[in-house]
Amino acid sequence: MPLLQCGNWVLEGKSSSAVATYIRIKELDLIFDLGRCPMNFIGTNHVFISHFHLDHYFGLPIYISQRWLAGMPPGNIYVPSSGFKQLKNILDRISTLDAGRNWGYQITPVEAGNSIPFRQNLVAHILTGNHSVPAVSYLICEVRKKLKPEYRDLSGREIVALKRSGVEITNEVQLPLVAYLGDTRGISLDAHPLLTQCKLLICECTFITSEHRERAKKTKHLHLDMLPSLLEHFESEYIVLNHFSRRYTPELIRQEVFKQLPASEHARVHLFL
Numbered sequence: 001m002p003l004l005q006c007g008n009w010v011l012e013g014k015s016s017s018a019v020a021t022y023i024r025i026k027e028l029d030l031i032f033d034l035g036r037c038p039m040n041f042i043g044t045n046h047v048f049i050s051h052f053h054l055d056h057y058f059g060l061p062i063y064i065s066q067r068w069l070a071g072m073p074p075g076n077i078y079v080p081s082s083g084f085k086q087l088k089n090i091l092d093r094i095s096t097l098d099a100g101r102n103w104g105y106q107i108t109p110v111e112a113g114n115s116i117p118f119r120q121n122l123v124a125h126i127l128t129g130n131h132s133v134p135a136v137s138y139l140i141c142e143v144r145k146k147l148k149p150e151y152r153d154l155s156g157r158e159i160v161a162l163k164r165s166g167v168e169i170t171n172e173v174q175l176p177l178v179a180y181l182g183d184t185r186g187i188s189l190d191a192h193p194l195l196t197q198c199k200l201l202i203c204e205c206t207f208i209t210s211e212h213r214e215r216a217k218k219t220k221h222l223h224l225d226m227l228p229s230l231l232e233h234f235e236s237e238y239i240v241l242n243h244f245s246r247r248y249t250p251e252l253i254r255q256e257v258f259k260q261l262p263a264s265e266h267a268r269v270h271l272f273l
């Protein structure tokens with residue numbers, strides 16, 4: 001299984017268009033899409049599904065049933081609200097067929113504009129995707145408490161005293177960590193005020209050659225020639241391209257990506273093949 005190190009995070013999984021996409025960042029206890037479910041993903045507690053194309057959610061029955069069989073609490077699965085009922089229906093039927101009863105699972109429908117707190121200090125902002133079926137993108141932020149500016153010059157003792165007296169001395173700030181675009185023809189830069197500051201951007205790049213420009217447009221995917229004008233707006237330290245069409249060999253992908261992207265982008269662009 002491919003591994004990609006991005007600072008303190010390791011991306012694990014696979015992503016190949018129409019085959020399967022599943023990417024785990026264990027350090028954040030989350031998985032983006034679950035087209036298949038490797039056994040070592042079972043213990044990860046948060047799963048964010050971008051849309052209901054089979055190669056992005058087909059691993060869910062394995063994830064749910066393996067946790068159920070192991071006596072683990074259900075994981076937290078987030079899916080676009082548009083397919084929520086149909087998905088529950090499918091899972092209930094599979095679980096009845098498999099176990100004669102319901103596995104018990106936890107699925108939360110999400111839609112653009114929602115903010116979902118998870119773990120102790122993370123929040124997932126749901127952004128609008130632009131794909132051939134209803135889809136969402138995710139922006140994961142860390143929530144931190146920061147001392148209000150008016151209290152910055154106080155001593156430790158004075159701050160403790162204020163806190164004890166019930167004064168709210170901190171503001172909440174959010175640090176944009178990871179944006180996962182899922183399958184999409186693009187992303188609106190103002191989908192969230194922190195989007196372009198994310199530390200890691202995971203961006204689909206399904207098509208790379210000029211003969212597939214029309215196909216990318218028709219199937220609502222990004223084409224490599226759209227990336228320079230998109231990426232220039234992102235301050236991200238790491239940009240990971242995923243979801244390449246299986247028409248292309250890894251050698252061709254590498255060659256075309258680094259030929260078509262400006263040299264200034266090369267150091268931060270990584271391929272998830």
Ligand SMILES: [Zn+2]
Nearest residue numbers: 017018053183
């Ligand atoms: Zn896909």
Ligand SMILES: [Zn+2]
Nearest residue numbers: 051053131183
């Ligand atoms: Zn898709």
